[in-house]
Amino acid sequence: MNNVEITDAVLVREYMQGNETALSKLINRHHHRIYSFIFSKVFDRDVAEDIFQDTFIKVINTLKRGKYNEEGKFLPWVMRIAHNLVIDHFRRNKRMPKFDNSGDFNIFSVLSDSDLNVETQIIKDQIENDVKELIKELPEDQLEVLTMRIYKDMSFKEISERTGVSINTALGRMRYALINLRKIIEKHKLVLTN
Template sequence: MESTLISDSVLVCNYINGNEKSLEVLILRHKQRIFSFILSKVLDRDLAEDIFQDTFIKVINTLKRGAYNEEGKFLPWVMRIAHNLIIDHFRRQKRIPTFKNTDEFDIFSVISDDVLNIEKQLIKNQILEDVASLVEELPDDQKEVLVMRLFKDMSFKEIAENTDVSINTALGRMRYALINLRKLIEKHQIVLVNS
């Protein structure tokens, strides 16, 4: 049977059952997509190669331990491993801002009007995924500013114009939205950054 016709899940099973060649087929099948994803985040070919190799070392170890249970979802699982390794890399570089639960909690240090760099973009994506549902619990005026800022990428000048308030009022609403969001995050025990 042509290896290209064999599904990922069958190849995974074959590898777990001792067929080393199956893993090679899986790596070749998905290398381009996974490597491109890693490279797009780290912007360094050598580093991307290292993270790609680390990703598959983790894949192999997990499969050999019998801890793989993502039936039919091999690629998304590998992409998640790669994504976590990228975040680990940036954290080791001490370039990811960490969040402290204080009243000075300042999301502006992460989400600025400047073009977001790679590490901050990773953090922003994580935050957007984790807190999107909590935004609904905020008061309407705070929710409106937060949605415009985080989800529509509008500047505070644009938010002020769209909501017919001063920039200071828009900033104030954003600040209160973030304070309330932090309380909701603590209440729901959401972790903003994978530890």
């Protein structure tokens, strides 16, 4: 009978009643799964370790305060906490990008020149000139919408007011303009990438 595994619900109840070993059992039972889940999202051992720790601190605080509602779903609850903390981590990182120091040091990972070099600038100019020539082959109504949207940066509402058509028609013309432009590019066998 001793081999019967005690359920999570029982362990949680015991822990809430002050049995510290119950927490140890819960962590040992689930730490592999929770840690793997966190690592599969962040792919960084140290970050995963931090999030794992924060997850269980939240678990401990909630259980000790008696705020946990036992519904027989301990693991999904912990996974949800971990998931939310992973999201928090990525939100924080977005505001403050981390310097990636894996492998050899590369000065260009901290310094970057956002300006295009001469070669890519020339290629970019060529592509833009080619596109300007190609769009001349579009039907007049499509060319008009495309020019207003891309080159004059007008909204579809403004385009519809200026051209006297509905927004849906303007959207449709833009869609067909792009489809036709792709066809023209294929016809001329052009490769417009740098």
